[in-house]
Amino acid sequence: MGESGQGLGREGRLITGGFAFAMDVFLQQIINGLVLGSMYALVALGYTMVYGIISLINFAHGEVLMVGALTAWSVISMMREAMPGAPGWVILLLSTLIACVVAAVLNVTIERVAYRPLRSSPRLAPLITAIGMSILLQTLAMVIWKPNPKPFPTLLPSAPFHIGGAVITPTQVMILSVTAVCLALLLWLVHSTRLGRAMRATAENPSVAALMGVRPDTVISATFIIGAVLAAIAGVMWASNYGTAQHSMGFLPGLKAFTAAVFGGIGNLAGAVVGGVLLGLIESIGSGYLGALTGGVLGSHYADIFAFIVLILVLTLRPSGLLGERVADRA
Amino acid sequence: MNVVSSNATRTPEWLKWLVLVIGAAILPLILQQFGNAWVRIADMALLYVLLAIGLNIIVGYAGLLDLGYVAFFAVGAYLFALLASPHLTETFPAIAAAFPGGLHLTIWVALPLAAAVAALFGILLGAPTLRLRGDYLAIVTLGFGEIIRVFLNNLDHPINLTNGPRGLGQIDAIQIFGWKLSRRLEIGDFEIAGVTLVYWLLLVLVVAAIIISHRLAESRIGRAWMAIREDEIAAKAMGINTRNLKLLAFAAGASFGGVSGVVFAGFQGFISPESFSLMESIMIVAMIVLGGLGHLPGVVLGAVLLAALPEVLRYVAGPLQQLTGGRLDAAILRQLLIALAMIVVMLLRPRGLWPQPEHGRSAGRG
Amino acid sequence: MAEPVMLKVEGASKRFGGLQALDSVGLSVAKGQIYGLIGPNGAGKTTFFNVTTGLYVPDAGRFELQGRAYEPRAVHEVARAGIARTFQNIRLFGEMTALENVMVGRHLRTHTGLMGAVLRLPQAKREEREIAERARALLDYVGIGRFADYRARTLSYGDQRRLEIARALATDPVLLALDEPAAGMNATEKQQLRILIERIRQDGRTILLIEHDVKLVMGLCDRVTVLDYGRELAVGAPAEIQSDARVIEAYLGTAAAH
Numbered sequence: 033m034g035e036s037g038q039g040l041g042r043e044g045r046l047i048t049g050g051f052a053f054a055m056d057v058f059l060q061q062i063i064n065g066l067v068l069g070s071m072y073a074l075v076a077l078g079y080t081m082v083y084g085i086i087s088l089i090n091f092a093h094g095e096v097l098m099v100g101a102l103t104a105w106s107v108i109s110m111m112r113e114a115m116p117g118a119p120g121w122v123i124l125l126l127s128t129l130i131a132c133v134v135a136a137v138l139n140v141t142i143e144r145v146a147y148r149p150l151r152s153s154p155r156l157a158p159l160i161t162a163i164g165m166s167i168l169l170q171t172l173a174m175v176i177w178k179p180n181p182k183p184f185p186t187l188l189p190s191a192p193f194h195i196g197g198a199v200i201t202p203t204q205v206m207i208l209s210v211t212a213v214c215l216a217l218l219l220w221l222v223h224s225t226r227l228g229r230a231m232r233a234t235a236e237n238p239s240v241a242a243l244m245g246v247r248p249d250t251v252i253s254a255t256f257i258i259g260a261v262l263a264a265i266a267g268v269m270w271a272s273n274y275g276t277a278q279h280s281m282g283f284l285p286g287l288k289a290f291t292a293a294v295f296g297g298i299g300n301l302a303g304a305v306v307g308g309v310l311l312g313l314i315e316s317i318g319s320g321y322l323g324a325l326t327g328g329v330l331g332s333h334y335a336d337i338f339a340f341i342v343l344i345l346v347l348t349l350r351p352s353g354l355l356g357e358r359v360a361d362r363a
Numbered sequence: 364m365n366v367v368s369s370n371a372t373r374t375p376e377w378l379k380w381l382v383l384v385i386g387a388a389i390l391p392l393i394l395q396q397f398g399n400a401w402v403r404i405a406d407m408a409l410l411y412v413l414l415a416i417g418l419n420i421i422v423g424y425a426g427l428l429d430l431g432y433v434a435f436f437a438v439g440a441y442l443f444a445l446l447a448s449p450h451l452t453e454t455f456p457a458i459a460a461a462f463p464g465g466l467h468l469t470i471w472v473a474l475p476l477a478a479a480v481a482a483l484f485g486i487l488l489g490a491p492t493l494r495l496r497g498d499y500l501a502i503v504t505l506g507f508g509e510i511i512r513v514f515l516n517n518l519d520h521p522i523n524l525t526n527g528p529r530g531l532g533q534i535d536a537i538q539i540f541g542w543k544l545s546r547r548l549e550i551g552d553f554e555i556a557g558v559t560l561v562y563w564l565l566l567v568l569v570v571a572a573i574i575i576s577h578r579l580a581e582s583r584i585g586r587a588w589m590a591i592r593e594d595e596i597a598a599k600a601m602g603i604n605t606r607n608l609k610l611l612a613f614a615a616g617a618s619f620g621g622v623s624g625v626v627f628a629g630f631q632g633f634i635s636p637e638s639f640s641l642m643e644s645i646m647i648v649a650m651i652v653l654g655g656l657g658h659l660p661g662v663v664l665g666a667v668l669l670a671a672l673p674e675v676l677r678y679v680a681g682p683l684q685q686l687t688g689g690r691l692d693a694a695i696l697r698q699l700l701i702a703l704a705m706i707v708v709m710l711l712r713p714r715g716l717w718p719q720p721e722h723g724r725s726a727g728r729g
Numbered sequence: 730m731a732e733p734v735m736l737k738v739e740g741a742s743k744r745f746g747g748l749q750a751l752d753s754v755g756l757s758v759a760k761g762q763i764y765g766l767i768g769p770n771g772a773g774k775t776t777f778f779n780v781t782t783g784l785y786v787p788d789a790g791r792f793e794l795q796g797r798a799y800e801p802r803a804v805h806e807v808a809r810a811g812i813a814r815t816f817q818n819i820r821l822f823g824e825m826t827a828l829e830n831v832m833v834g835r836h837l838r839t840h841t842g843l844m845g846a847v848l849r850l851p852q853a854k855r856e857e858r859e860i861a862e863r864a865r866a867l868l869d870y871v872g873i874g875r876f877a878d879y880r881a882r883t884l885s886y887g888d889q890r891r892l893e894i895a896r897a898l899a900t901d902p903v904l905l906a907l908d909e910p911a912a913g914m915n916a917t918e919k920q921q922l923r924i925l926i927e928r929i930r931q932d933g934r935t936i937l938l939i940e941h942d943v944k945l946v947m948g949l950c951d952r953v954t955v956l957d958y959g960r961e962l963a964v965g966a967p968a969e970i971q972s973d974a975r976v977i978e979a980y981l982g983t984a985a986a987h
Contacts, residue, residue: 164706583856586836
């Protein structure tokens with residue numbers, strides 16, 4: 033080390049003044065950001081699909097992520113005891129599947145109990161039941177699984193890959209690839225299947241869709257199921273990535289994912305993905321560099337509000353979100 | 364000639380109110396007998412009533428879903444805490460030199476000042492939301508609430524403004540005509556606890572808030588707010604400057620939050636960012652929706668129920684705790700009950716427990 | 730002895746993505762006239778209204794009210810200048826009473842602010858009384874005085890349209906712009922509406938009217954502009970328009986059906 037001033041020093045570091053920009057660190061932030069963003073994208077999709085169909089913010093969605101993660105944890109613990117020799121990826125796969133089922137049942141039940149009866153009620157009523165559901169689920173989870181954080185085991189081999197100085201674990205590779213697969217499947221579902229067409233039709237115009245023979249209740253339940261599956265998968269990913277699961281783990285990611293869905297353009301699937309990934313990248317890069325950039329004034333503890341700052345900035349410039357529909361008011 | 368006086372059969376409106384207020388004023392004296400803790404619960408309930416009335420102006424009258432209202436509460440609290448505690452004089456020698464006796468802002472200045480500063484914040488936080496659709500507005504206001512909390516939590520470096528997560532302590536007690544409301548007042552043999560004095564201060568503020576809010580609702584401004592709530596485009600077409608009126612709603616609603624914050628800080632003697640979380644904003648929204656959005660009596664009811672009931676339950680939770688073998692402690696029980704209350708009440712009465720009576724008569728349709 | 734021009738629009742254009750909703754449309758309404766704007770569905774009539782009143786920002790166009798040019802940018806400013814409108818899909822304040830709806834119409838011409846409201850100053854109380862009186866008078870004027878305390882959304886369709894007119898009149902406009910006021914009305918209601926509009930004109934107001942009911946338009950309007958596909962098709966007195974071949978073609982014979 034030793035070169036100061038402009039120019040590429042040894043080890044490929046670009047040194048400008050006091051702030052050293054290292055390619056490998058940047059690459060690491062990108063990778064972390066993409067991993068985080070993938071999880072946000074999956075959860076954001078759930079929010080945006082539900083909102084697109086029934087114009088409701090499913091405040092309890094973050095809790096579905098949490099239930100998915102904790103259910104998987106329980107299954108993993110049981111399987112490891114019962115079948116100690118089973119390969120890690122099998123346990124992971126099975127526990128995720130069961131988590132998805134449980135999450136789907138939970139989400140559909142929430143819709144039936146808390147949202148369906150209030151479809152024609154004043155707009156704020158289902159918001160309150162949603163918030164109540166969120167608190168209820170967190171409290172029940174605290175009772176069932178006890179409040180202490182659970183160590184979530186790394187079931188995939190832990191030897192990391194090296195890419196240009198940065199590190200990526202097999203778990204993270206799993207996260208990125210599973211997200212890509214989920215997105216592809218969702219795209220296929222929405223565009224090439226009957227259910228997908230029904231969902232799109234109901235989102236655009238529920239009464240006309242009903243006249244065409246689409247059953248709104250079926251479509252809505254399907255939407256909640258799909259959202260729950262995505263959230264459960266995201267929950268397992270989250271727990272795997274951070275190595276821990278707890279009853280309070282769903283609230284903040286849920287909130288941020290919803291924020292991402294909004295600034296991507298609520299109701300828009302692509303917007304949810306773009307928003308989620310963008311948020312992941314911003315949080316990762318921001319926490320990494322904000323401290324250095326502002327000379328220590330603002331640090332990584334502001335990471336939690338990056339989502340909101342981005343939201344406010346985006347909405348000020350584009351009130352319908354990045355990819356949102358410009359709704360022309362027909363007088 | 365048999366003229367029966369019409370006054371004999373109808374209780375005048377003002378008399379009903381007077382009885383209610385007198386009843387409310389006597390309440391703490393009764394509660395005092397069971398212990399100061401009960402009066403404290405009543406104090407907190409009144410504080411929330413004040414907050415709920417303020418939020419009701421924004422959400423109930425103008426129809427702007429604000430999920431970050433606690434920010435205004437925080438503004439008022441921190442304003443008083445900074446200007447009536449040793450923190451600034453201990454942290455900044457320049458200020459200590461300028462105020463050798465310390466900073467001790469009197470309540471008579473603090474209350475209007477907090478109202479004004481909170482109103483200003485209302486305008487600042489409301490301004491970016493003006494063009495947004497309802498749910499977007501909700502999430503942006505939520506974001507603002509969180510941003511303020513995070514800043515309060517982190518503004519202890521590079522300069523220590525807020526003392527971060529450690530919070531601000533040694534806040535002056537509220538002084539009215541030289542009497543500190545933290546001290547007992549003795550009238551002959553009768554003893555009035557400090558908490559009761561605070562209760563009466565809050566009661567005065569609540570009554571004032573109710574009167575102000577009611578008058579606003581029945582005025583030209585109130586009608587304009589409701590028009591905006593019902594149909595913003597039609598309101599504009601009738602010449603209403605919706606931008607200014609929305610900002611006015613934010614400012615007016617926020618000012619109540621600021622005032623509550625001052626009393627809260629002076630009452631507790633200590634504040635920290637923890638008291639101004641997202642959950643608080645959500646709770647206040649829940650109070651007004653559960654009680655009856657836009658309807659003052661409902662709003663008061665909702666606030667009292669959601670504020671006081673969990674505290675009351677804390678005391679009766681003992682037997683329930685034993686029933687479940689200790690797994691369900693009081694805090695968990697409280698949370699469960701709040702959550703269930705929110706869900707069940709909304710399912711049974713979506714318009715709230717005490718909503719606006721069906722406004723106007725029905726001509727048969729709808 | 731020509732009447733002064735109340736509203737003059739020249740070259741109003743508006744594009745939505747690939748659709749040219751308005752293509753250089755103009756008209757000139759004289760003071761005290763009842764001016765009709767007709768055309769098949771999708772011709773751009775409501776778009777014209779929206780552009781003229783500031784709901785949409787036009788891509789091009791020159792707008793003059795009472796000889797003074799104005800920028801149709803802010804809806805409430807246009808209302809303040811003196812154009813009051815009703816809406817094709819009726820936009821009342823549903824949960825407020827009929828009286829309150831009309832009282833909101835008086836907002837523009839009254840001043841009581843926050844302080845006045847909270848302190849109940851005598852000036853404020855007087856203004857409240859005046860607002861209520863004026864509103865009641867307007868409800869009577871349009872013929873729904875007895876529904877003053879009824880929630881607006883519970884009124885019948887025809888009464889709701891009349892309420893919307895009363896509310897618009899409350900703003901003391903110089904030009905009243907009505908968007909399909911007769912839509913959904915039966916023959917009797919249409920007759921009553923016609924009488925009301927005539928009365929409004931006799932009381933000194935200028936009226937611009939979008940309507941589908943050709944018979945109503947012909948009987949009521951002094952002058953008519955026909956739009957088709959966003960363009961002016963024909964302008965003139967009703968009789969001329971009725972026999973214009975292009976107009977008949979545009980409507981494809983539906984004119985006779987009414």
